[in-house]
Amino acid sequence: MSAVKAAPLDPPALAVRFGNAGLSTGFRIEKYGEIEACPLIALTKRTPGPRPRIYLSAGIHGDEPAAPLALMEMLDAGVFDARANWFICPLLNPAGLARGLRENAAGLDLNRDYKDLQAPEIQAHVRWLQRQPNFDVTLSVHEDWESTGYYLYELNPEQRASLAEPMLEAVAKVCAIDHSPLIDGRESKAGILRPVSDPLLRERWPESVYLRAHHTTLTYTVESPSAFPLKQRIAAHRAALETAIALMTASAGQV
Numbered sequence: 562m563s564a565v566k567a568a569p570l571d572p573p574a575l576a577v578r579f580g581n582a583g584l585s586t587g588f589r590i591e592k593y594g595e596i597e598a599c600p601l602i603a604l605t606k607r608t609p610g611p612r613p614r615i616y617l618s619a620g621i622h623g624d625e626p627a628a629p630l631a632l633m634e635m636l637d638a639g640v641f642d643a644r645a646n647w648f649i650c651p652l653l654n655p656a657g658l659a660r661g662l663r664e665n666a667a668g669l670d671l672n673r674d675y676k677d678l679q680a681p682e683i684q685a686h687v688r689w690l691q692r693q694p695n696f697d698v699t700l701s702v703h704e705d706w707e708s709t710g711y712y713l714y715e716l717n718p719e720q721r722a723s724l725a726e727p728m729l730e731a732v733a734k735v736c737a738i739d740h741s742p743l744i745d746g747r748e749s750k751a752g753i754l755r756p757v758s759d760p761l762l763r764e765r766w767p768e769s770v771y772l773r774a775h776h777t778t779l780t781y782t783v784e785s786p787s788a789f790p791l792k793q794r795i796a797a798h799r800a801a802l803e804t805a806i807a808l809m810t811a812s813a814g815q816v
């Protein structure tokens with residue numbers, strides 16, 4: 562873990578921005594909890610007809626500002642349109658984001674808490690998730706202080722069509738890919754980590770393992786390199802996420 566800290570964000574102000582931008586583009590805004598006077602918010606929008614259900618989350622690590630800011634930009638740009646049914650949790654850890662720290666106010670890494678459910682933030686998030694349907698794909702947005710480029714994790718237990726390569730091809734146009742053979746202690750190939758051991762055996766669950774266990778058969782965790790300029794990291798996230806969305810929705814809306 563790096564001692565370098567990210568510039569803090571203003572989570573209550575960001576929540577208002579997400580709320581206003583969401584309301585003006587047809588989203589329902591749900592407050593599913595509150596931390597330090599900041600609402601925990603989820604944005605949902607359903608479109609009539611068969612549409613893929615796409616879940617996105619950000620801000621679970623408070624020192625990874627490009628993640629919520631990328632979702633904010635995408636919301637402003639109208640990316641979350643009629644192609645899909647959307648489920649978006651953009652600010653999972655307001656206390657961490659307000660301090661520019663990875664953990665919450667009690668020092669817990671929230672992205673290891675989805676089995677034990679010790680943190681109020683994760684208890685509230687899981688209660689919200691339990692009310693949602695299954696998702697066709699989940700996209701969890703992160704940053705990494707140690708990586709030399711962009712990379713992603715894929716959990717794809719049913720061997721569905723992978724989105725990983727096209728996502729990274731799109732990212733490569735705006736940001737270097739981390740080609741290290743070992744990232745975060747795990748084997749990596751051209752920026753793609755596909756953990757081989759059964760994640761259900763893991764003792765401490767990140768969000769992606771919870772989602773795989775209860776909500777989806779296709780999860781991505783995308784990681785931008787924190788050492789790069791913020792604008793570039795946001796652009797890289799947009800390239801990855803918008804490519805995944807385009808592929809998932811390729812047949813939607815073609816009446």
Ligand SMILES: [Zn+2]
Pocket residue numbers: 622625672703704
């Ligand atoms: Zn993270």
